[in-house]
Amino acid sequence: MVYSGGLKIYSTMNVDVQNAMHKTFEDSENTKLFPKLSGDVQPQAAMVIISPEDGAIRGMVGxxxxxxxxxILNRATDTYRQPGSSIxxxxxxxxAVxxxxxxxxxxxxxxxxxxxGWNPQxxxxxxxxxxxxxxAVERSMNIPAIKTLMQVGVDASFDFLVNKMHFSNITAKDxxxxSPLALGGLTKGVSVKEMAAAYATFANKGIYTQPYMYTKVLDKTGKVILExxxxxNRVFSEQTADIMTSVLVTTAEGGLGxxxxxxxxxxxxxxxTTNDDKDRWYVGYTPYYVGAVWYGYDEPKTVPYSQTSIVAHKLFxxxxxDVHAGLKNKGFKAPSGVSWATICLESGDLAVEGCEKTAYEMFKPGMVPVKECSGVHLAEGENPEGTDPNATPDPNATPDPNATPDPNATPQPSAEPATTPRPEHTPIPIAPAA
Ligand SMILES: [Zn+2]
Structure with missing residues (x-):
């Protein structure tokens, strides 16, 4: 029918978005972004852009x-790679929120x-x-991610990924x-399209939409033959999604992003970044678009840190x-339905006089701390282990017998690129709801 009768296919592609992607990914002058570092093998990359409000794919490069x-092989949809810390x-x-x-x-x-016997770093x-x-998110810390996952439980985390955000190659057995759920060393992995759709959930107030590339197909008589x-489906409450957006803005605007x-x-x-530096990702979004980028080799091999650690960032x-040229920087809408309080950054309790490091933070209803800080803080340089009465680990965070570490998981100092992280305890760039 394509070659004889003629079909009208209504694509979701935005030509300007797609052209911007071609411009970056096809630019032969872009040798800085795609250097051949390992013999003559060409590093590869793929990207998907989705509009969060409807979940439609606006552009894709494979x-x-x-x-x-x-x-031919489309690395945006057909290739599954480890997401590393972007998970x-x-x-x-x-x-957890x-x-x-x-x-x-x-x-x-x-x-x-x-x-x-598992000693993650x-x-x-x-x-x-x-x-x-x-x-912890801004600095992509591994130990806090593992501890938080222990509170969530691997069953609930798996449920979010597989049943609510529909990752197709994450299996209970593997x-x-x-380790795989907290640090992203999944056995088969995720596709670029899946990562874009998952982050679009945050950008769209907690609602996941199965990504799609066309809306309808008409035959030559104008009859709709495919719609x-x-x-x-809802994954997160609006408050959770907005809180995560606020945290990810901190990461993108001042942290590792x-x-x-x-x-x-x-x-x-x-x-x-995966533990062996074979896969490098950047997934981000604005109020207009969600973009997911993967960078690495088709035959997985280490991407040398010194030269290409931030290629995925640069592609994004x-x-x-280009995609946002001419669009108004409207920022993300201030979260509605959250509460605010000034907390002590050392205890997490309500700040009192004497708390030197504080922040005005957002909370879901019922989550605002009721306890005031005791005012007892760690001295500069003091060993944090068990010396602060406020610093006892969560008693609920005891190892879950069902959550045994992946036997295949080697100790992973998953190497995040050290760009220019925000100095400790600087004011947090978020605005309270008006
Ligand atoms: Zn305090």
Whole structure:
């Protein structure tokens, strides 16, 4: 019918968005973004852009360079790779906020962790002691992610990913363990399209939409012969989604995502790097578009950190800057239905006189701390382990016998690129609801 009768296919593609993607991904001058570092093998990349309000795919690129053939490998939809730390917001923190287990101002202790011979590390040396959840995301800390996942439980985390956000290659047998769900070392992995759709859930007030590329197909007589049914479901409450957006704005605007920062548009986003540096991700969004980028080799091999650690960030930035040219920087709508309180950044309790490091933070209804800070804080440089009465680990965070670590999981200092993280305890760039 395509070749003889003629069909009208109503695509969701936005030509300007698609052209912006081609411009970046096909640019032969772009050798800085796609250097051949390992022999003569070309590093690859893929990207998907979705409009969050309807879940439609507005643009897609399945590889580097000009498209020369049809029906070839599309790395945006057909390739599944480990998401690394970009899994943390969707598998750990989003579910934890949704289940009223934590808030952005909750304190998690970053300290040595060991379970059944598994000794995960942070990508940076050492431990920061008590940190807020907001900072743990911003710095992509591994130990706080693991501890938070233990509160959520691997069953609930798996349920969010597989049953609510519809990841197709995450299996209970291979992946329902602490290490893959907290740190992203999944056995088969995720596609770029799946990651874009999952983050679009945050951007669309908690509603997941199955991504789609056409709305209807008409035959030559004008009769509708195919109509796309748009399938969606609620994953997070609006408050959870907005809180996660606020946390991811902190990450994108001042944390590890800073090298992806757009020139004239507020964005939320998260980096992802696997433990062996084979897959590099950036997933981010603005009020207009969600973009997911993967960068690596078709035959997985290490992407040298020094030269290409932030290529995914740069691809995101290059395409999204073009896509947003001329659009108003309207920012994200202030969350509605959340409460605000000034908390002590060392205890997570309500700040009192004498608390030096404080922040005005958002909470879901009923989650505002009622306890005032005792005023007892760690002295500068003091070992955080068990010296602060406020710093006792959550008693609920005891190891779940069902949550044994993945036996295949090697200790992973999942190496996040050290760009220019925000200095500790600087004011948080968020605005309270008007
Ligand atoms: Zn205090």
């Amino acid at each position: 590889g580097v360079g000009p498209k020369t053939e049809s029906l 943390k917001p969707i598998a750990v923190y989003g579910p 949704e289940l009223n287990l934590i808030s952005p101002g909750s304190i998690i202790i970053d300290e040595p962790f060991s379970q059944n 942070n990508w940076y040396k050492g431990y920061e002691g008590p940190v807020t959840m907001r900072r 992946d329902k363990y602490l 796309k049914e748009i399938v969606n 800073i090298s992806a920062k757009l020139s004239n548009m507020t964005a939320a986003g998260k980096t992802g 930035k290059s395409v999204m800057n």
